[in-house]
Structures are given as C-alpha cells and as structure tokens.
Amino acid sequence: AGAAPLRPGGHPAVMCCESKRRFLLLYATQKGQAKAIAEEIWQQAGAHGLEADMHCISEMDKYNLETEKDPVVIVISTTGTGEPPDTARKFVKKIQDKTLPPDHFAHLQYGLLGLGDSEYMFFCNGGRTVDRRLQELGAQHFYDTGLADDCVGLELVVDPWIDGLWLALKEALQLQKEKEGMNNAVSAVSSSLSTAPHAVHELKLSSEVQNLKLEDEEARGSDTLSQKLDDINHVAPAGDAEPSLVHSVPPVSQSALNIPALPPEYIEVEFQDTQGENPHLSSLISEGRTFEVPVTKAVQLTREDAVKTALLLELDIADTAFEYQPGDAFCVMCPNNVSEVEKLLHILGLSEKGDNFVCVKVKQGTKKKGAVRPQHIPERSTLKFILTWCLEIRAIPKKAFLRALVECTSDAGEKRRLQELCSRQGASDYTHFIRDSNVCLLDLLHAFPSCKPSLSLLIEHLPKLQARSYSVSR
Numbered sequence: 333a334g335a336a337p338l339r340p341g342g343h344p345a346v347m348c349c350e351s352k353r354r355f356l357l358l359y360a361t362q363k364g365q366a367k368a369i370a371e372e373i374w375q376q377a378g379a380h381g382l383e384a385d386m387h388c389i390s391e392m393d394k395y396n397l398e399t400e401k402d403p404v405v406i407v408i409s410t411t412g413t414g415e416p417p418d419t420a421r422k423f424v425k426k427i428q429d430k431t432l433p434p435d436h437f438a439h440l441q442y443g444l445l446g447l448g449d450s451e452y453m454f455f456c457n458g459g460r461t462v463d464r465r466l467q468e469l470g471a472q473h474f475y476d477t478g479l480a481d482d483c484v485g486l487e488l489v490v491d492p493w494i495d496g497l498w499l500a501l502k503e504a505l506q507l508q509k510e511k512e513g514m515n516n517a518v519s520a521v522s523s524s525l526s527t528a529p530h531a532v533h534e535l536k537l538s539s540e541v542q543n544l545k546l547e548d549e550e551a552r553g554s555d556t557l558s559q560k561l562d563d564i565n566h567v568a569p570a571g572d573a574e575p576s577l578v579h580s581v582p583p584v585s586q587s588a589l590n591i592p593a594l595p596p597e598y599i600e601v602e603f604q605d606t607q608g609e610n611p612h613l614s615s616l617i618s619e620g621r622t623f624e625v626p627v628t629k630a631v632q633l634t635r636e637d638a639v640k641t642a643l644l645l646e647l648d649i650a651d652t653a654f655e656y657q658p659g660d661a662f663c664v665m666c667p668n669n670v671s672e673v674e675k676l677l678h679i680l681g682l683s684e685k686g687d688n689f690v691c692v693k694v695k696q697g698t699k700k701k702g703a704v705r706p707q708h709i710p711e712r713s714t715l716k717f718i719l720t721w722c723l724e725i726r727a728i729p730k731k732a733f734l735r736a737l738v739e740c741t742s743d744a745g746e747k748r749r750l751q752e753l754c755s756r757q758g759a760s761d762y763t764h765f766i767r768d769s770n771v772c773l774l775d776l777l778h779a780f781p782s783c784k785p786s787l788s789l790l791i792e793h794l795p796k797l798q799a800r801s802y803s804v805s806r
C-alpha cells in the first residue's frame with residue numbers, strides 16, 4: 333500500500349489498507365551492518381502493509397523457529413575466517429545438532445541475505461553455513477538467497493534484494509493463507525498442498541550480483557565528477573530517442589506513475605554561534621581506540637585498465653602503542669574528499685556556515701514512527717565535520733531519497749524526471765542511470781540544478797560514513 337498511483341502533476345490516490353501481516357526478521361551482526369540492514373527492512377515493511385517482528389538472532393527466547401508459521405527473513409554477516417558473527421554462535425550450534433531429523437524445519441519458509449567481503453577466502457560463509465543447514469533440515473526458500481559484497485559495496489546487492497523481497501513475502505504469505513484456509517476446511521487436502529510447488533519469485537539474484545564489479549575508483553574522484561556524467565552520456569544523450577539520467581522516452585515519459593509515499597521529515601537543524609572543538613574521531617567508532625598515523629607509502633598494484641584498483645598503503649605506526657595479532661581487524665576511517673564537501677556546501681548555499689556548530693534534533697510532531705536522532709551525528713560538531721566524517725556523501729541515493737528530492741525541485745521537467753526515477757515504471761531507468769552508474773548526490777545535484785535540498789533532508793537520507801575493516805595477517 334506504499335505506492336499510490338500518481339498521474340504526472342497529480343496527487344496520490346487514496347488506497348485502502350489491509351491489516352498488516354507479520355513476518356519474522358532475524359539479524360546476526362558483528363559490526364552493525366546486518367543490523368542496520370534489518371532495521372531498514374523493518375522500516376520499509378510498514379509501507380508494504382507488513383509488520384516485521386525483528387530480533388537479534390541471539391535472542392532465542394523471543395522467537396521459536398520450531399513452531400514458526402510465518403515467513404522468516406535472516407540477515408547475517410561473516411567474521412573471522414568464514415565464521416558466523418558471535419551473536420549467531422548459539423543459534424548455529426543449535427541447528428548443527430546432528431540428531432535433528434531431516435524434516436525438522438519442513439514447516440519453515442525463509443529468505444536469507446548474507447553479508448561478506450570477497451577479499452576474504454570464505455566469502456559470505458556465515459550466511460552460506462546457515463542457509464545450507466536450514467536446507468538440510470527441510471526449510472524452504474520463499475526468496476533467492478542474496479550474497480552482498482562489502483568489497484564492492486553491500487548496497488549493490490542489498491538494495492535490489494530488499495526491493496524484490498516484498499513481492500516474494502506477499503506471495504509466501506498468500507500461499508500460507510491459502511494453506512491455512514485449506515487446513516481449516518478439509519484437513520485431508522493439506523498434506524498434498526504442503527508438497528505443492530511454491531510460487532517462488534525467481535530473481536536469480538545471488539548469481540547475478542556476485543558478478544558485479546566495482547567501477548574504477550579513480551572515476552569517482554571529485555575532479556572527474558561532472559566529466560563522469562558526460563562520459564556516461566547521461567546529461568547529454570545522443571538524441572531525444574535515447575533515455576539518460578535527465579531525459580526519459582516513452583513509455584516511461586508518458587505513463588502515469590506509481591511513486592513511493594513521501595517519507596515523513598524528522599530532522600531539524602539549528603546553527604549555533606558558539607565556538608569550540610569538534611569531537612575526537614574516536615567518538616565516531618563504537619569500540620577500540622583511534623590513532624592518526626601518517627601514510628608513508630602508496631603503490632598502485634593493479635594496471636590502469638584494471639576493473640578494480642588495488643593499492644598497497646604503508647602506515648607508520650611506530651609512534652603508537654597497542655597490541656595486535658593475526659585475525660584482529662583495523663578499521664580505517666576515510667574522510668570525504670575536501671573539494672566534494674566544499675561543492676556540496678556551495679550547492680546547499682551554506683559555504684559561509686561550514687565552520688558553524690550545528691545542533692541536530694528530531695523534529696517536533698514528526699509523523700515518522702520511532703524517529704530518533706541519528707547516532708552517527710555528534711551532539712556538537714561543525715557542519716564541515718558532519719559532511720566530512722559522518723555522512724557517506726558518495727552513497728547511491730535510494731528511491732526514498734529521490735522521492736524526497738522531488739519536493740525540493742522547482743523545475744517542472746526535472747521534477748517529473750526525479751518522479752520517474754523513483755517510480756515503479758522507471759525502475760529500470762533507476763537501475764541503469766543511478767545504481768549501475770554509481771551516481772551520487774553531487775552527480776544528481778549537478779544534473780538537476782533546480783533541486784535544492786535542505787541540510788536536514790541530507791542528514792535524514794545520507795547513510796553513515798562507515799569505517800572500512802581490514803584483517804591483520806601474518
């Protein structure tokens with residue numbers, strides 16, 4: 333019920349709501365990404381008329397897979413050398429029990445999203461282990477397993493996986509409803525139904541997405557930003573017959589659009605005149621200590637034409653005192669590029685305010701359920717600090733972000749194109765011109781010059797700038 337039909341320039345039609353159907357959502361995380369993704373699924377569920385009953389997989393007193401009738405969604409990462417996260421240990425031990433019969437989970441329908449990093453030998457092994465064992469115990473997929481690679485960007489798999497999840501869940505719930513109905517009416521029929529083929533939504537995600545490769549990082553450098561847009565022929569297409577980032581062709585350009593509901597605003601920012609220090613970088617990480625160390629050597633290991641650039645960086649840690657051993661992880665925090673931050677400030681009309689302290693609060697009376705102040709924005713820091721150290725300004729904008737940007741765009745043509753890009757009808761344009769092209773916020777703001785978002789909107793929609801983890805080896 334989240335997508336209401338919208339005619340060009342029209343208003344969303346009122347749609348009736350069904351009572352919300354439940355599904356169980358379990359996450360197993362080591363560093364927080366699987367949890368953040370589960371929270372995103374939890375948040376989106378409402379707009380799809382569904383309710384996610386979400387728990388950490390370790391909270392085994394809060395759910396019971398032995399009796400679970402509703403579909404189960406599992407988001408699980410990998411740590412160590414192909415191990416499931418610590419929070420999943422007990423769960424894995426429980427399902428590994430050799431005495432369990434092969435139909436132990438025959439009643440269970442599930443979809444699994446594994447997180448990993450292809451730089452590691454045992455890619456997504458935590459998720460694969462759980463997936464394999466659930467299959468051995470008779471559980472059935474209602475949706476293809478997704479394996480997301482942190483090395484090229486989890487979102488390349490996570491976003492389409494979540495987009496496809498809703499239809500698959502609805503089909504699974506419908507099937508379950510029919511099954512229950514049959515069960516109630518004629519018990520004899522139920523046994524044959526349980527073995528009937530599933531109306532599974534075949535996405536073949538896992539195989540497709542693993543083949544995605546990272547675009548040359550160099551092409552994302554700030555100096556080449558606008559060049560990139562020209563290069564990929566999105567701003568200046570060959571002719572009107574060709575679609576581009578800013579230009580659509582029939583049928584998209586002529587159709588009525590189903591666009592997502594406008595996400596409610598929930599952030600308020602206030603500039604303060606006070607002076608002071610920005611927080612120490614260590615406050616941006618949840619565990620461990622931070623050290624600022626010089627980079628003493630940087631060598632490009634790959635050729636210029638390599639699909640993915642690999643760099644050997646040497647850090648001088650002579651002046652730091654800490655113990656480490658093979659298997660430990662270092663988290664490297666890379667700030668956003670200074671000139672990109674400056675460009676963003678300029679477009680936002682906030683160049684003068686970069687050094688002002690900003691107070692970020694939840695907007696009073698917001699309609700967003702459970703709105704909380706983003707934890708990754710410090711209580712007291714300057715605007716430049718937030719844009720440099722806290723927000724992932726190069727993230728690929730999600731459809732909800734595009735939907736919100738529509739409201740800040742004055743040019744009618746640009747507004748319509750942004751509506752198309754977040755609409756159901758424009759789904760393949762979104763994939764092609766935004767996701768696959770690695771378009772980021774600055775690209776969009778260059779391509780749609782009448783779009784003038786507020787700082788609060790950016791804080792609502794730009795994800796946390798994550799520290800990147802690297803394992804220590806001998």
Ligand SMILES: Cc1cc2nc3c(=O)[nH]c(=O)nc-3n(C[C@H](O)[C@H](O)[C@H](O)COP(=O)(O)O)c2cc1C
Pocket residue numbers: 360361362363364365366367408409410411412413414415417447448449450452453454455456457482486659660661801802803
């Ligand atoms: C110390 C460490 C070990 C890891 N080991 C693996 C591994 O063996 N296989 C893999 O596919 N990914 C591995 N990863 C990558 C993580 O699974 C990946 O970054 C994931 O997105 C983390 O999700 P989380 O924050 O929910 O734990 C490892 C990451 C770290 C920091």
